[in-house]
Amino acid sequence: MNATNRTPGASIDIRKASKRYGKFVALRDLDLSIRPGEFMTLLGPSGSGKTTTLNLIAGFTEVSSGSLEIGGKSVLGLPSHKRNIGVVFQHYALFPHMSVGRNVAYPLTLRGIGRAERDGKVRHALEMVKMADFAHRYPNELSGGQQQRVALARALVFDPPLLLMDEPLGALDKKLREWLQLEIKRIHRELGTTFVYVTHDQEEALVLSDRIAVFNGGQVEQIGNGRELYDHPATLFVGRFIGESTVLRGKADIVGGDTVVSIAGTKIVASGKISGHAAPVILLRPERAVLHRPGTGVVDGENRLSGIVEEAIYVGSGSKYDIRLKDGTTAVVRSPLGAPEFAIGDTAEIAFRPGDVTLLADDASADITLT
């Protein structure tokens, strides 16, 4: 655990990996490269293939086709107990008949490490997760958060070059989850181990990750850091999955180099155009729009959409409004403190610049229920 025996993080290269269970395709032609020491989060709704990917890396399942390399070496056919990868499970998976200390010592015992060295490493690992005082307790005497910290110590005590985590905080309440996120981030910084983290919680992904791979339908839709995914989503699915957004649909024309979409009779201009034959839609982030009273604050070249305030929520840093447009769409707008305030039932105009929206190809599969 200390700087001298720290194992450098391993890289992961997955090429054209597919996984089929009978007729069900869990992964199709997946390509994913993870850099040494990186904190990579696999983000997506349930059934999108993120856990399958983790299980492939851990060796719990094998690819139906494709290649998988860890640290530059193919691990196809290598059973999980020979892969030397730490795994943290959502259900903790502590051995109930062993004390915390024996749980953490277990991987060291398996590796034939002597008593003195083992005790030292176990103590270090438990100190790292702030559980050193609990070595003699049994798992059923610990809370969920404590159990998961012990599981983390157990997965890291043998200095693996790679740590996999499958929704490790999914069973914990919000406050504890947020605190443990920061702990995991700190431990990652201290160790330099490659972390691969599976979650369906996009906020968690943004807090933790160097990069995020957004999964949908057994494929990676986009890989990037939080800012890239939020500001420049490659697909409508990514745009809707990461953060809040309003999707504006209508009949579209290309005018000059720009796209003009007609929404309930109002023409909305978005900079640029999309390639391909799919119909373009406009993705608007809640912070990119400003609310005005009808007819006020008009600026040349700005888009304007009129609607009725359906919901107004004070969120401390400002207000959040749901605006029902004439075509039935509900638009989300966040106003900073000091901006004009609106009450439910007021008529408001949403203003935004053509360059502040993202044009994306329409995709019905992006409308699946988001978890």
Place this chain on the structure above:
Amino acid sequence: MSALPQTDNQTAGGRPARRLNLRDAGWLAAPAVLLLAAVLVYPLAIIVLRSFSEPEPGLQNYIWFFGSPVNRAVLQRTFVLSGWVTLASLICAYPYAYAMTVVGKNLRLILILCVLVPFWLSGVVRTLAWVILLQDSGVINSILRGLGLSPVKLIRTQLGVVIGMTQVLLPFMILPIYSVMKGIDTRLLQAARSLGAKPWRAFLQIYVPLSLPGVYAGAIIVFILSLGFYITPALLGGPRSTMLSSLVQNQVLSLLNWGRGGAMGVVLLVATFILLAIAAPLMRQKHTQTRREK
């Protein structure tokens, strides 16, 4: 220690706060307690009393029992044979119960039926079936002769008694082991493998210890039932495999000596209690450790 969020300790164990209070629920056991008092405690008290009072007050029945080498040999044999039956049941039941937890739904149903069907047949019928199988001209020896092998003496031997009793008592071993095994989280084995354990090592170090409460429970039930078993040893056994229950039957029903019969019953009961007292702490310790929130 940095500041831990308050919630960390408040969620400890995830135990439900509302639990039926034992004192409130105690009366639910009243019918069973009354029945037991009437049909078990009362007759038992009478037997204990008569073992000390017939034909005259004193310890003469116990002095007679322990004074006879034959009686002591039968007592010893009863415990030894029960031990063999328990061991044989365990060897058959453990893999069977494990198979029940891993096979598909339909096959599991068949396996459960195979365990339960013997319960629906009387012990006498099953033992008579064993007579047909084990006797000198029976099915097993016919097959051995057909294969050109020399026949084996099975009926009226201790081996025959152990085989018969094991078959009859097997369900009492399988069911407790199965009920514990099906609660074992097999994802723990996956976790052990990820930590570097070979599959067989994960099984021995994680699965087997977690299944032990079922093994203890099954072993104690089978052993205690074996100690008092009557029909099977009587029908399958010979003079050299007499068990204590046959002696009791002889004293009480043939010689009408309730004092001596009662004394033997008391000896068996006390021996059983001593055994349970030895096994109980072992069981309790393992038991609490396998209980975990799901």
